[in-house]
Amino acid sequence: MREFTWWYKTYSLFRYDLPRFFKNVWKFRDALWNHYWFDHHGTLKFFEIGLTDISNNIETKGNEIEPSRSKKVQKMRRVVEIIQNYNNFDYLDMAEKELGELHQRSFSKDDFVETGETVENDISGKNEKTYRLIDRLSEEESKHNRKVYNRATEIEDKEWREFFEILKGQNYSYYQMFHDKSEDKEKSFDNWFDGSGIKGWLD
Secondary structure, X not given: OHHHOHHHHHHHHHHHHHHHXXXXXXXXXXXXXXXXXXXXXXHHHHHHHHHHHHHHHHHHHOOOOOOHHHHHHHXXXXXXXXXXXXXXXXXXXXXXXXXXXXXXXXXXXXXXXXXXXXXXXXXXXXXXXXXXXOOOOOHHHHHHHHHHHXXXXXXXXXXXXXXXXXXHOOOHHHHHHHOOOOOOHHHHHXXXXXXXXXXXXXX
């Protein structure tokens, strides 16, 4: 009942809540700086920092026994890794390491030709000419580049699905229905549990 009294709430505000607030401002400073209402990358940055903090503290200070604790930490850090890959646009680099670098070339004004169409400039209100870029890569080079871009998209899609599967976690009803009840229940669960499921990432 003490926690619901006005004097304890006042004490808790200055003793715990305000210090935690200012620590969180510092901890999430990068996410706060990069958050925009029109973009989701900053929101994912909050998630990355928060999960990093949770996983580090559960690993070093957590009360949960092994091996479930280490499995949870591993899954949290995998989610952080996926967020970093996505926010840093690393998938093209991954595809290039796998298939070879993209064929690049420098551009000059001769590489742009008029389309014969015009578009209104939003600032000046005048109609301006439009141009298209001439692709001077060979068919083989263009084919390789398309293959690399497609592979980058495949890797990104695969990790994005993995991201949500980890957050969702395993189906506990499946364990209850199909796991061998004759085995030691604790050992049996530890073997089945993989650490996923954000609802269980607490201490």
